[in-house]
Amino acid sequence: MESGNPLLDDYVLGLCKAERPRVCFLPQASGDADHYIVRFYRAFAATRCEASHISLFRREQGPDDIRRHLLSQDLIYVGGGSVVSLLGVWKAHGIDAILREAWEAGVILCGLSAGSLCWFAEAVTGFHGAPKRLEGLGLLPFSNCVHYDPKSDRREAYHRFLREGMCPGYAAEDGAALHFVGEELSRVVASRPEARGYRLDVSGQRVMEMRIATTYLGERGVVPEAALPEALSTALPAG
Amino acid sequence: MVRRILTLGGHDFTSRPPDRAVCEFLLRLATERGGERPRICILPTASGDTSDLIQSFYGAFGDRPCEPSDVSLFRLGRRPMALRDHLLAQDLIYVGGGSMVNLLAVWEAHDIASILSLAWRQGIVLAGQSAGAMCWFEAGITKSSGKPLEAAGLGLLHGSLCVHYNNEPERRAAYLEAVDDGMPPGYGLDDYAGLLWEGEDTPSAVTARRGARAYRVTKGDEGAMESPLPARFLPAPAPAALREDIAEFRRIKTMRRRAGWLG
Numbered sequence: 419m420e421s422g423n424p425l426l427d428d429y430v431l432g433l434c435k436a437e438r439p440r441v442c443f444l445p446q447a448s449g450d451a452d453h454y455i456v457r458f459y460r461a462f463a464a465t466r467c468e469a470s471h472i473s474l475f476r477r478e479q480g481p482d483d484i485r486r487h488l489l490s491q492d493l494i495y496v497g498g499g500s501v502v503s504l505l506g507v508w509k510a511h512g513i514d515a516i517l518r519e520a521w522e523a524g525v526i527l528c529g530l531s532a533g534s535l536c537w538f539a540e541a542v543t544g545f546h547g548a549p550k551r552l553e554g555l556g557l558l559p560f561s562n563c564v565h566y567d568p569k570s571d572r573r574e575a576y577h578r579f580l581r582e583g584m585c586p587g588y589a590a591e592d593g594a595a596l597h598f599v600g601e602e603l604s605r606v607v608a609s610r611p612e613a614r615g616y617r618l619d620v621s622g623q624r625v626m627e628m629r630i631a632t633t634y635l636g637e638r639g640v641v642p643e644a645a646l647p648e649a650l651s652t653a654l655p656a657g
Numbered sequence: 658m659v660r661r662i663l664t665l666g667g668h669d670f671t672s673r674p675p676d677r678a679v680c681e682f683l684l685r686l687a688t689e690r691g692g693e694r695p696r697i698c699i700l701p702t703a704s705g706d707t708s709d710l711i712q713s714f715y716g717a718f719g720d721r722p723c724e725p726s727d728v729s730l731f732r733l734g735r736r737p738m739a740l741r742d743h744l745l746a747q748d749l750i751y752v753g754g755g756s757m758v759n760l761l762a763v764w765e766a767h768d769i770a771s772i773l774s775l776a777w778r779q780g781i782v783l784a785g786q787s788a789g790a791m792c793w794f795e796a797g798i799t800k801s802s803g804k805p806l807e808a809a810g811l812g813l814l815h816g817s818l819c820v821h822y823n824n825e826p827e828r829r830a831a832y833l834e835a836v837d838d839g840m841p842p843g844y845g846l847d848d849y850a851g852l853l854w855e856g857e858d859t860p861s862a863v864t865a866r867r868g869a870r871a872y873r874v875t876k877g878d879e880g881a882m883e884s885p886l887p888a889r890f891l892p893a894p895a896p897a898a899l900r901e902d903i904a905e906f907r908r909i910k911t912m913r914r915r916a917g918w919l920g
Contacts, residue, residue, distance in 0.1 A: 448731055449704075449705025449706045449707070449731035451705065451731070452707075474759060474801075475703075475705035475756050476756075477756070477800065477801060477802060499731055500730065500731055503766055506762040506763050506765060506767075507759050507762050509762060510761070510762035511758065511802070
């Protein structure tokens with residue numbers, strides 16, 4: 419749902435086996451903001467999929483049986499915003515358990531920003547104030563950091579959290595997407611030529627940050643068969 | 658320190674007389690604590706921080722003698738603020754309507770409940786309508802999941818509350834049944850009826866529309882029983898446009914008097 423860039427939307431729709439995939443949008447991280455829901459329907463137009471959304475703030479709209487609706491989807495797309503609010507609302511409505519069930523049943527789960535962080539065991543949120551560490555749904559047994567930028571305070575905070583015992587994980591720059599199959603990272607794709615994903619490990623006080631070979635979705639014929647480490651950089655603790 | 662909470666069965670922020678009466682009463686309660694320009698903050702969490710609600714709140718209070726603000730938890734990313742400091746600096750905190758279940762879940766995630774409870778003990782007036790009224794009680798009847806169901810609140814006030822009482826018959830029926838089944842008894846509030854709590858004991862009922870009532874709901878031998886409470890009528894002030902006209906008229910009258918035009 420990047421504005422003016424459908425590459426990642428095309429990619430994730432391409433993962434669905436159905437000819438006209440059923441796609442459901444969960445906009446809770448934004449408080450079910452109307453403008454965001456409109457953007458979703460624009461990006462996932464009726465010409466190529468059967469789109470729907472679930473609003474937990476306005477239950478008079480949408481399906482009655484949320485569980486059945488979610489389990490019948492090919493793809494569930496989670497929007498960005500406040501991951502803290504997102505997880506709070508989901509827990510109150512039992513959506514967390516339904517999403518795990520959907521994942522186990524083979525429904526493709528996807529999302530950006532808060533909609534990425536939520537799937538991991540741990541995450542770095544920088545939505546409000548200084549970056550904070552929080553627990554996600556834990557479908558993926560890693561940590562996650564989004565809007566990753568060499569200069570951002572999120573990166574610095576992520577490295578610090580790793581040294582303080584956060585589990586190893588993955589980071590993505592804006593425009594990069596981490597594609598997991600089961601609990602394994604399958605590949606990293608991007609809607610911008612320069613966007614990258616990273617693998618982060620920690621050994622004692624030493625954080626290892628590894629750039630992951632990333633497939634730019636904008637050019638044809640350059641798809642590598644497997645994701646290979648493209649460069650290795652080691653970040654040492656500051657001071 | 659008087660601990661005050663105003664719980665309202667339902668209202669909007671339009672310029673219609675009963676809405677103006679409710680806003681006038683909110684302003685008065687804020688003024689009683691904060692003086693001439695009290696600080697009034699809306700927490701629109703239950704609606705998902707919709708811009709419609711926030712705009713209508715500023716529409717109602719923007720040109721009144723107060724300092725209105727909003728805390729939008731879903732917008733903190735774009736507009737960071739020190740939540741605790743901001744909330745504890747208010748004279749009145751108003752909680753908007755929407756989903757009671759989401760309201761409490763998001764508050765819990767952001768640890769807002771403890772701040773509100775402290776605000777209340779410090780004499781900051783707490784207020785709200787619909788979900789924003791039921792949240793202060795032990796329990797309420799919410800339609801957060803579609804059909805009316807019992808939901809837990811913060812429990813600053815004992816018992817329970819059911820809002821939109823005679824406006825949504827299925828909600829009232831669900832409440833009476835729940836009370837009969839052992840839900841803590843409490844109160845029913847029609848749209849435009851309210852209860853002003855000073856401390857936790859007996860509240861006083863107010864109404865901004867003729868016929869809108871507050872009810873005490875108890876459990877008797879033959880099930881839940883409701884009894885209407887005597888309520889004080891809240892008059893509507895002149896609308897904003899009229900107030901400006903009056904002010905203009907007075908200015909002209911004064912000028913004329915000074916100029917000796919009017920004896």
